[in-house]
Amino acid sequence: MTATTQPMSNNPLDRSTPPGPGPRRPFRFPDIERSQLPNGLPLLLARTEGPPVATLGLLVPAAGLHEPDDRAGLATLTGLLLDSGTEQRSAPEIAEAFEGFGAQYGVGTSWDTTEVGLTALTTRLRPASSLLAELVRDPSFPAQEVERVREEQVAAIIQRRADPRGLANEAAAHFIFAEDTPYARPLSGTRSTLSGLTREDIAAFHADQYTPFGATVLLAGNLDPDLGHDLAAEIFGDWVGPVAQRRAAEVKPRSRSRRIVIVDRPGSVQSEIRAGHIGVPRSTPDFFPLMVMNAILGGAFTSRLNLNLRERQGFTYGVTSHFTMRRQAGPFAVSTAVQTEVTAAALREIMHEIHGIRDEALSHAELEDARNYLAGVFPLRLETTEGVVSRLGELAVHDLPLDYFDSYRDRILEVTGDEVLRVAQEHIRPEELCIVVVGDAATIRSNLEALELGPVEVVDVGALP
Numbered sequence: 001m002t003a004t005t006q007p008m009s010n011n012p013l014d015r016s017t018p019p020g021p022g023p024r025r026p027f028r029f030p031d032i033e034r035s036q037l038p039n040g041l042p043l044l045l046a047r048t049e050g051p052p053v054a055t056l057g058l059l060v061p062a063a064g065l066h067e068p069d070d071r072a073g074l075a076t077l078t079g080l081l082l083d084s085g086t087e088q089r090s091a092p093e094i095a096e097a098f099e100g101f102g103a104q105y106g107v108g109t110s111w112d113t114t115e116v117g118l119t120a121l122t123t124r125l126r127p128a129s130s131l132l133a134e135l136v137r138d139p140s141f142p143a144q145e146v147e148r149v150r151e152e153q154v155a156a157i158i159q160r161r162a163d164p165r166g167l168a169n170e171a172a173a174h175f176i177f178a179e180d181t182p183y184a185r186p187l188s189g190t191r192s193t194l195s196g197l198t199r200e201d202i203a204a205f206h207a208d209q210y211t212p213f214g215a216t217v218l219l220a221g222n223l224d225p226d227l228g229h230d231l232a233a234e235i236f237g238d239w240v241g242p243v244a245q246r247r248a249a250e251v252k253p254r255s256r257s258r259r260i261v262i263v264d265r266p267g268s269v270q271s272e273i274r275a276g277h278i279g280v281p282r283s284t285p286d287f288f289p290l291m292v293m294n295a296i297l298g299g300a301f302t303s304r305l306n307l308n309l310r311e312r313q314g315f316t317y318g319v320t321s322h323f324t325m326r327r328q329a330g331p332f333a334v335s336t337a338v339q340t341e342v343t344a345a346a347l348r349e350i351m352h353e354i355h356g357i358r359d360e361a362l363s364h365a366e367l368e369d370a371r372n373y374l375a376g377v378f379p380l381r382l383e384t385t386e387g388v389v390s391r392l393g394e395l396a397v398h399d400l401p402l403d404y405f406d407s408y409r410d411r412i413l414e415v416t417g418d419e420v421l422r423v424a425q426e427h428i429r430p431e432e433l434c435i436v437v438v439g440d441a442a443t444i445r446s447n448l449e450a451l452e453l454g455p456v457e458v459v460d461v462g463a464l465p
Helices: 074-080 091-101 122-137 143-162 164-176 191-195 199-209 225-236 287-299 304-312 340-359 364-377 385-397 408-413 417-427 441-450
Strands: 032-036 042-047 053-060 104-109 114-121 216-221 259-264 270-278 319-323 331-339 434-439 456-460
Touching: 032 225, 042 225, 042 385, 053 122, 053 225, 053 385, 074 104, 074 114, 074 143, 074 199, 091 122, 114 122, 114 385, 122 225, 143 164, 143 191, 143 199, 164 259, 164 270, 164 331, 164 434, 216 225, 216 385, 259 441, 270 340, 287 304, 287 319, 287 340, 287 364, 287 408, 287 417, 304 319, 304 331, 304 340, 331 340, 340 417, 340 434, 340 441, 364 408, 364 417, 434 441, 441 456
Parallel strands: 042 216, 259 434, 259 456
Antiparallel strands: 032 042, 053 114, 053 216, 104 114, 270 331, 270 434, 319 331
């Protein structure tokens, strides 16, 4: 057989430059319907296209913010124990039933709410949802299961303390927030608070906080809205309970003066760095310019922090900045891990970029890249029914209008350079930074002191609660 050759193209590909971005694809958030069940429980429902799959979520007021300080971790532990048994079924029977329905069940507790949810084919949604309602409304909290899950939580805390990254996150919250602010302690509790929790504590917290008053049902999937409403009414429409006990907590900083806290890990070859202060609540009117500003500072791979510390300096595999927004102001923080010998140099560059985002006007290209990035990734988080329900939950928790996400991308793209500079100057406060470094104090302390960023304090891991 004779081989043949193809003629060379007259227009060879130019591989010297990467291709430019394609046109932005159109996007429309699913229509949302708000209604009430017979008992007044709100329902947010979004009909999606695609496979016959649906996700049901239930937000309840059982937030970490509402547990007593001396029983920290109670909200998380209660949520984890919902599927440990009911008056009708044991934990193995519950697991077997969900598996038989082909349903994926999960529970997550935050400082603002607990969300219990499942995803299943629409043909199996009704029986799976009835089981979920049984867990929420009628858990039995068997004593042996309470003991088992509590010990698992304690083991997780011990493991987190042994992990430099988890330890740094925990220590940063502890030193950013005032001691009497709930956010200063771990949401999952501490060894001392968990050890004192009893089955009676869990049952009492469930009775107070798992109530339709303050709860919201969330439903997204490829199903008829009327059928979705009927389903929610069937499983939750007769649910009654007390008004949840709410706790008023003031969010305060531990200090308004910049300082460095070294959490000593002798012999550590790396340093985990966290530099932060109290940020803003989700309700801030500056949400959209803050998102763009943070993408430029440290919220994207092409951010200033990453291009500096990773690409130019070679200090780290990655560095990020982020605002954790809750109903009340959560933290703002810059996070990275570096080799011990470059700890001070890395922190110097972090401070340089933090000052720079406040003091230097950004280029049009930098602004355009950040806006396009945020507008481009937004639809990716809505490709599943779980992603849509997550956004419905955001509407419910933060009292946002139903059409909020219809204009989300447009509002991102409308952010101006002047707005970015303004919010950076208003919401990034270099002189109030609490800088936490988990590393070898004997090696890094003198170099950190030479930066003259503030007093340097060394604490032992055992000093943390």
